Amino acid sequence: MIDPVTTEIIRCALLQAAEDMNTTLIRSSYTPVIYEAKDCAVALLDREHNVLGQSSGLPIFLGNLEVCTRHTEELYGEQVWQEGDVWVLNDSYVGGTHLNDVTVYGPIFVGGELAGFAASRAHWLDVGSKDPGGSMDSTSIFQEGLRLGPVKVYAGGEPCRDLHEVISRNVRFPHATLGDLRAQVACAMTGQRRLAEIVSRWGLDTVMAARDEIFTQTERLEREAIAAIPDGVYTAGGFLDNDGIDLATPLPVNVTVTVSGDRIEVDLTDCADQATGPVNCGAAQAVAAVRVAYKLLVSGEVPLNGGSFRPLAVATRPGSMLAAEVPAACQYYYSHLGLLIDLVIKALAPVLPGSTAAASFGDSMIVQFSGLDPRTGKLYVSQEATVGGWGAWEGGDGESALVNSVNGNLRDMPIEVLETLFPVRVHRYEIREGTGGAGRWKGGDGVLREYEFLGDTSLSLWFERSVTPAWGLAGGADGAPPRVTLNPGTPQAREMLKVNALPVHAGDVLRCESGGGGGYGAPPR
Template identity: 55%
Template structure:
């Protein structure tokens, strides 16, 4: 709708809608092609967003859903802190403060305002995981007890000001990372993504005119908002609850409770985390914006999932997370492993609403990133220091009509990829001798939960190992009579043959050359009575070695 109340041509609106998302895809491709570290160019641990002049979403690429949900919030929070005039043409603003951006310090948000004819018309934003930001241990420590141990913490900081590089700041950043050259390279990859968005957005304005583009945007936003309100209104009013617990916070052995209440009232949905654990000593905490982002992912799973996210999405969703809880952490809470609770939380939203939306609900998936971090010196490369950070795939929950997906990355990570074995062995001094589907790990049911994966690493040199594997206490639950999936397992076999399988979390554990590390991720929950599983499906499971 134009400023005088007139709607745009619907064909033009659809062209512009698709152009917004195409611009974001181009930005993401530029970032991945330009990145220096494999966690971005192979793992694709990144996301981009094209925003309007108010910081609302115009288009997003494929990427980590957990990142996509709050890039707009970061732009708007900075404007609240500093005013909209803070954004000047040619600026590149860097941010990783966990209490603003919500995630851990390795996730770097880059914000670039887009101007056309001297007027701010939008923002090109991106977030990417940087391999090392100067934490006490390489990568991300699993035993940090306060944020100061987790690396460099940046409030909104202009690394380019009106087009001029702030070289002293860049030099400081480079000097405080174990991989300073790659850090600067990845920063400039994100800047390249922003420049791509800037160029394409200006081209769109020149083609259609700014007033037409804004009118199309307003129509798109209004349509998304109306469709979501209609979908919520179709859900019976009431309170829907779910509870779970993380294994621990990585420091103590005490479980970390997570409690969710979903309230539906007319066209509004409220998600309330009151009753969840207070912020912990260990790093399972996160900032409020990241909690909002996770709950937006869960909301989108159930409410109009086929429609892309834009500035009209989520207007009917309200989030309550008490200050000082793991979901609204305050300084100096550690936040390195913030995503463990959020993966569970997304599953809990689906579980809570399953009575009201049985045709859309799925059982729980394996639920955590299941991260391995290997670090050491590579004798093949003159003893150069290396860090290999990898998330592992697992099983997803079954639903009423189909089995869960085997060996898929978890829901917070979206398009994240594990490394191809050839890339991993080329870059790091270890061999992967086995990689496959972990049979029998999915929960039984009329529809079977997806199976997890297993991977076996043989270390060619002395190496330190950090682990973060979750969901062994609150295992992936089934629905409607389906069984829960298996939890994760890690086995470490020393060169002398002695073995241990008591570790799911550890930090910088020293291992000798010749050690074998076997990791196995969890499976998804089953759906429905196992006695009702068809003979055809059982036969296919046996033929494919999904079950014993």
């Protein structure tokens, strides 16, 4: 037995350790996609790979980093963990994400005994894909860059020079990439120090007793919340616009949610087969997306830990878009995951009216441009997510100009940073008025962002949710879909939502308009 005061102190210490890790990573990184956009997440794990503490960050990595440490141990055995080692992994079929999301992790030893693991995942700007930064038209994982299974990047506290050399020779920005790698290693070392401090203060037995109590509390709270939901089978479905290759064929995403007593099962097997284009993901990320929806509905106020998700089961189908296998392309793995989160919420909306919201604009809406900077003559890549409108709920309007639920703490790029680092000028950045769905409570509005290119560049876009825009609930209207126009108001104007490596020139203007959220409740007469 352990007293509740000690349990709570240790709980907060573990959560703060994870936040310290995240701060180390962000402040030490070399590229703005991490230090400005904060495209990263960290976790502190126990020796059984359960989450002790996870920082604020990208929700789509929710309860997902431990997949990498488990996979490593399954491959090589528990004896593989050695003090001072740090590992790296970015295989899309293990971690579930695209190759740019690199997981760096290491064991934590206290007094010579394995006590846990420190892990982080961060987006590397370039991993050697066929196009700088990433391709919107890849059809194979082998076009998407350097793919690493679990491999040591530090051994006994010393860098593995051979692997550093492999990485350096396979990416377009070796200095910045290795800098971000070292930032993730520093993050792991911070986690090692923090957990060692916690164990040295209370002792490993006390920390593990607190862990067990925290996990038990979390599981009990989640089961109580699920038991309050009426038993039944609930369904919802929608479509991705396309796979980026066949632009005329929408791809179905369907969910079936079964509530039985204090357990929930989410069946994702009725979705499209893995696609030709890069909209696939490994099964681990489909599970993570369901966990995001689950946390939104069931236990949003309870911090994530190893007791979370015990009442939740997720079924996927190997070879499907949500459980892809080699050689499926996975660069834009998250488009169907944002839709999936909204669909789980929609399925349960009839029995959880006070806890559900209408759909959000739903996707990262990526704007990417690259080329030679006329100011320096050097290659650059700018990649940023676009904010949009969230759905209204019973009691309030949806929020405008927020990043989508997949990305959580991720930020859009400040204009000052964008114009300083890259040859571009932003003429307009404003709320796209009237794009939220009408209703008793109105959906949030999207945004309009207009760029002028100051030099010749290569433009790539990935905008989604035009076939299934943000739907309303309880009589609310749908939000407006996204719209992107190159050189608006001119004879050369061209509308498009997806394009890869399109040549554009100095003086060209790009106007990006994100979608609005759905309304809630019938509008007043």
